[in-house]
Amino acid sequence: MLLRVTADVGAHIGGIYLLADADQVLLMDRVIGLPEQIAKPWARIRVQSLVPVAAAARERRLVWVSNHHDLARRFPGAALAFPYHVATATAPIHSGARDFGVLLLVWPVPRPPHLSAGERDIIDAARRRMADLLRRAADHGAPVLPGDRPYLLAPAGSDEVAGPHLPAAVDCLNRLPESCVSLDLEGRITYATAAAAELLGGTVASLIGRPPWEVAAWLRSPVFEDCYRAAIVSQEVTSYTAEPPDGDSRFLQLFPDRSGITLRITSVPAAEPEVEEHGREPAPGPVRVPAARPPTLEQVREPVSALDRPPRAEAFYNLLHLTASLTRAVTMRDVIDLVADHVMPVFDVRAMAIAVLECGRMQVIGSRGYGTGVVDRFQDLPITLSMPGEHAVRTREAEFFATWDEFQQAYPHAVHYDDMNAWAFLPLIASDRPVGMCVLAYAEPHAFTAEERFTLTALAGLTAQALDRARIYDIKDKLAQSLQAGLLPGSLPTVPGVDVAARYLPATHGVDIGGDFYDLIRLEDNAVAAVIGDVQGHNMTAAALMGQVRTAVHAHAATGAGPGQVLAHTNRLLLDLAPDLFTSCLYVHLDLKRGVLSAASAGHLPPLLRLPDEPGRIIDVPPGVLLGVDPGATYPTVEHPLPPGTLLALYTDGLVESPGRDLGRAIADLTADLRHGPDRSLQQIADTLLQRAPHTRQRSDDIALLLLKTEL
Numbered sequence: 001m002l003l004r005v006t007a008d009v010g011a012h013i014g015g016i017y018l019l020a021d022a023d024q025v026l027l028m029d030r031v032i033g034l035p036e037q038i039a040k041p042w043a044r045i046r047v048q049s050l051v052p053v054a055a056a057a058r059e060r061r062l063v064w065v066s067n068h069h070d071l072a073r074r075f076p077g078a079a080l081a082f083p084y085h086v087a088t089a090t091a092p093i094h095s096g097a098r099d100f101g102v103l104l105l106v107w108p109v110p111r112p113p114h115l116s117a118g119e120r121d122i123i124d125a126a127r128r129r130m131a132d133l134l135r136r137a138a139d140h141g142a143p144v145l146p147g148d149r150p151y152l153l154a155p156a157g158s159d160e161v162a163g164p165h166l167p168a169a170v171d172c173l174n175r176l177p178e179s180c181v182s183l184d185l186e187g188r189i190t191y192a193t194a195a196a197a198e199l200l201g202g203t204v205a206s207l208i209g210r211p212p213w214e215v216a217a218w219l220r221s222p223v224f225e226d227c228y229r230a231a232i233v234s235q236e237v238t239s240y241t242a243e244p245p246d247g248d249s250r251f252l253q254l255f256p257d258r259s260g261i262t263l264r265i266t267s268v269p270a271a272e273p274e275v276e277e278h279g280r281e282p283a284p285g286p287v288r289v290p291a292a293r294p295p296t297l298e299q300v301r302e303p304v305s306a307l308d309r310p311p312r313a314e315a316f317y318n319l320l321h322l323t324a325s326l327t328r329a330v331t332m333r334d335v336i337d338l339v340a341d342h343v344m345p346v347f348d349v350r351a352m353a354i355a356v357l358e359c360g361r362m363q364v365i366g367s368r369g370y371g372t373g374v375v376d377r378f379q380d381l382p383i384t385l386s387m388p389g390e391h392a393v394r395t396r397e398a399e400f401f402a403t404w405d406e407f408q409q410a411y412p413h414a415v416h417y418d419d420m421n422a423w424a425f426l427p428l429i430a431s432d433r434p435v436g437m438c439v440l441a442y443a444e445p446h447a448f449t450a451e452e453r454f455t456l457t458a459l460a461g462l463t464a465q466a467l468d469r470a471r472i473y474d475i476k477d478k479l480a481q482s483l484q485a486g487l488l489p490g491s492l493p494t495v496p497g498v499d500v501a502a503r504y505l506p507a508t509h510g511v512d513i514g515g516d517f518y519d520l521i522r523l524e525d526n527a528v529a530a531v532i533g534d535v536q537g538h539n540m541t542a543a544a545l546m547g548q549v550r551t552a553v554h555a556h557a558a559t560g561a562g563p564g565q566v567l568a569h570t571n572r573l574l575l576d577l578a579p580d581l582f583t584s585c586l587y588v589h590l591d592l593k594r595g596v597l598s599a600a601s602a603g604h605l606p607p608l609l610r611l612p613d614e615p616g617r618i619i620d621v622p623p624g625v626l627l628g629v630d631p632g633a634t635y636p637t638v639e640h641p642l643p644p645g646t647l648l649a650l651y652t653d654g655l656v657e658s659p660g661r662d663l664g665r666a667i668a669d670l671t672a673d674l675r676h677g678p679d680r681s682l683q684q685i686a687d688t689l690l691q692r693a694p695h696t697r698q699r700s701d702d703i704a705l706l707l708l709k710t711e712l
Helices: 002-008 036-042 052-059 068-074 076-081 117-139 163-174 194-200 222-234 313-326 332-346 372-378 390-395 404-410 450-487 540-558 563-577 663-675 682-691
Strands: 013-020 025-032 044-046 063-065 086-095 098-108 151-153 179-184 189-192 238-242 249-257 260-268 351-358 361-368 399-401 422-430 433-442 498-505 516-524 527-535 583-591 596-602 608-610 616-618 638-641 647-651 703-710
Touching (some): 002 013, 025 098, 036 313, 052 063, 052 086, 052 098, 222 238, 222 260, 332 351, 332 450, 351 372, 351 450, 361 372, 399 404, 422 450, 498 682, 516 540, 516 703, 527 540, 527 703, 583 647, 608 663, 647 663, 663 682, 682 703
Antiparallel strands (some): 063 086, 249 260, 351 433, 399 422, 498 703, 527 583, 608 616
């Protein structure tokens, strides 16, 4: 199905992401046209990430990006780590309220600014068929789960063979004066002319299956590899001028299609030095000195030192990708998840752990891939000479162990607790001081190349800086949560004849404290008051004012004042305090004996009511002026019957508001969601309402919800 939709819309890259980890992560499950090494950094994407794939999943809509400029404007982090001239469409795969994943399609540019109606229809039909298949599989108890790594599909027609014409085609290419090399999508040589084989330092047979930059030292340039990556992803012809050691430059052109690349190599003869004539000086300028013969394939296969081999383009893009990702990290949990998402698939790491240094001891703050028992053995251990990784933290130099034997030579008393066979211990240095350590473990013995050592060391530096920032945030966040918990009611009073359920969810962005609040005030044996409100702002001042509003409402309610009077008195008190902040508030008085509710509003959203065996309805309460604005404001009170079995819902705007959504429609949808049958408890109804709230995964505002139900 992916092959078909990719071909039908003329895209050269296609992919399917499936949701995992409680719908918080998108894992690439199938991909066509994208080499594994380029796909790896994008194989695991968090739903809250600022990339088109995640946006399509969050917003449940098709996201079209027409070119790289559009990508940079809307998703700057993604544009930095994916600097290719392409257009992308990402469409959510969902059925009803069930989300399964995202369909990704990529085209070379230029493209029109908008998808055509026909292309949209094809994409929509494909994602619907995918959703239907995934839904049916899940309903039959066999849900489709993403694999450990993306499954690469071959492009349509890539397995065609030239048959009897193949020898003639080979002879044709060999007669050409320039060299020709065919590369697959992964950059491996699938064919080379005789001239190309001689130039690269081997025979045609010895080159097959290897990237050209691994068999020819003069192609070990991140610029050439970047040309290859750009040609594959953007389907543009790219070029590069190389300097082999034979004295002649080589002009390389890369011609891509959906199945691979044809590499054309032509000679650019070196300028001959002018012959010195009698009585004349030689022409000024550099004189090219003939170099030695190109190295043989066997010589190229010898290990290359860190000084001889520069990092590949892949290393630089990995650094850019992680850098862009870590700019979104707020908490230490965010840092751990983002580092694991990025480093583990890219470097084939089986397990990872991050520990911070506190009072001379290592505290493991997060891990992935390790069993609980293994992590617990190293928790709270002091930094000593015999501890694995101690040398890395003390000297600030990373340690790499390719095998268990190497590890045991460094730490003779170490015990092999798990099935790992290679390790990297990376010190985390921030502000010129060690803050912790990152441990990467490999399932098989692993020889760390100079490029990997460079990249992992740099990644550790980025991780340390992000972790240091996140620790400061976490401290502030814990203080904020403690203050928030102290200002909200720890528990609600028990009122005979009334069932109560309350929920509070803070915003998922920022470290500030929310101003949403709710309360339940027991007035008499047969009377209770329900209050909900929202103080303007998300900071300490808003939180303090929220506490003052709750106190004022409690005090005035205790005097027996009606809803309108309670709000009026609270309004005058806030004006005396001059907080420069405004507050919305809804006060509802429930008279259980008379079966009547009375309500008054200071600019708050209307309460919702569901009578027994009837659909939900909106109670029309006149929205008075916000508290703290007008000292002479009055708040009209309305009454409504309250028969036994009535369900009352009070909420703040975080439960219904979202960008681009009509507020009236959103409140109507919430009212319809109150129709759940009498067999469901109030707690279950509260959880369902939160699950159906817009942007539940990524909230920019707090949510407060208070449900009350009178007993039958």
